[in-house]
Amino acid sequence: MIRFENVSKVYPRSTRPALSDINLEIERGEFVFVVGASGSGKSTLLRLVLKEEGVTQGTVLVAGQEVGSLPARKVPRLRREIGTVFQDFRLLPNKTVYQNVAFALQVLGRSGHAIRQVVPETLEMVGLEGKEKRLPHELSGGEQQRVAIARAFVNKPPILLCDEPTGNLDPTTSLDIVRLLDRINRTGTTIVMATHDDDIVDQLRKRVVELKNGHVVRDENKGVYGSGR
Numbered sequence: 001m002i003r004f005e006n007v008s009k010v011y012p013r014s015t016r017p018a019l020s021d022i023n024l025e026i027e028r029g030e031f032v033f034v035v036g037a038s039g040s041g042k043s044t045l046l047r048l049v050l051k052e053e054g055v056t057q058g059t060v061l062v063a064g065q066e067v068g069s070l071p072a073r074k075v076p077r078l079r080r081e082i083g084t085v086f087q088d089f090r091l092l093p094n095k096t097v098y099q100n101v102a103f104a105l106q107v108l109g110r111s112g113h114a115i116r117q118v119v120p121e122t123l124e125m126v127g128l129e130g131k132e133k134r135l136p137h138e139l140s141g142g143e144q145q146r147v148a149i150a151r152a153f154v155n156k157p158p159i160l161l162c163d164e165p166t167g168n169l170d171p172t173t174s175l176d177i178v179r180l181l182d183r184i185n186r187t188g189t190t191i192v193m194a195t196h197d198d199d200i201v202d203q204l205r206k207r208v209v210e211l212k213n214g215h216v217v218r219d220e221n222k223g224v225y226g227s228g229r
C-alpha cells in the first residue's frame with residue numbers, strides 16, 4: 001500500500017538529511033507505529049506519503065502510484081485516498097461536530113442524501129452520537145480527536161496517517177483513541193501512526209518502525225517502544 005525505495009529527503013538550507021536511504025514496505029491493512037526521538041524524521045516520512053514534500057532521491061509509491069511523478073492536478077486524488085489525523089485536531093471552530101464531518105464529504109461533491117446517511121453512521125462508530133450539535137470548544141480533547149478521526153475516515157480512505165494523535169491527551173483518553181484507530185484498522189484501513197507514546201506502543205504490540213537521525217534502525221512485528229525516546 002505504501003512503499004519507500006531508497007528514499008532520502010534533504011530540506012532546503014539543511015545539510016543533514018531528514019531521511020536517509022529509507023526502504024520500507026507497508027502492506028494493505030497493516031497498523032504501523034513509527035517511533036523515534038524528536039527530529040528523527042517521523043513527520044517527514046508522513047509528509048512524503050501525502051506529497052506535502054517531495055523526495056530528494058528515491059521513490060515513494062502509494063497504492064501503486066509513484067507519488068513523485070504525480071502531476072499537481074492528480075495530488076487531490078491521492079489525498080482523497082489518505083485520511084489524516086494530527087495532534088492538534090485541526091477542527092473548524094465555528095462548525096458543529098456534524099458539520100465538521102459533513103464538510104469533508106461536501107468538498108468531495110457527495111450528495112446531501114449520501115452525507116445524511118454516512119455522517120451519523122461515522123459519528124456513531126467513533127462514539128459521538130448525541131454530540132452532533134456541539135461546537136469543538138464544547139468538547140473534551142478526546143472527543144475533539146474523535147471528531148477529527150470521524151472526519152478523516154468518513155469517506156473510507158484506504159490509508160489513515162496519524163501524526164502524534166495522542167500528543168495532547170491524558171493516558172486513559174489516549175488508549176481509548178488508539179483503540180478506536182485499532183477498530184478502524186480492523187475494517188481493512190491501513191494505519192501509520194507516528195508517536196512518542198511508549199505506553200500505547202507497548203500495549204498494542206503492533207509493527208514498530210524506529211527512526212534515528214533519518215535512518216530506519218528497527219522494524220519489528222509485535223514490537224515495543226524500545227529505545228526510540
Ligand SMILES: Nc1ncnc2c1ncn2[C@@H]1O[C@H](COP(=O)(O)OP(=O)(O)OP(=O)(O)O)[C@@H](O)[C@H]1O
Pocket residue numbers: 011012014017018036037038039040041042043044045
Ligand atoms: N520544513 C523544514 N525545513 C527544514 N528542515 C526541516 C523541516 N521540517 C523538518 N526539518 C528537519 O528535518 C528533521 C526531521 O524532522 P521531522 O519533523 O520529520 O521529525 P520528527 O521525528 O517528526 O520530530 P518530532 O517528533 O519532534 O515531531 C529535523 O532535523 C528537522 O529539523
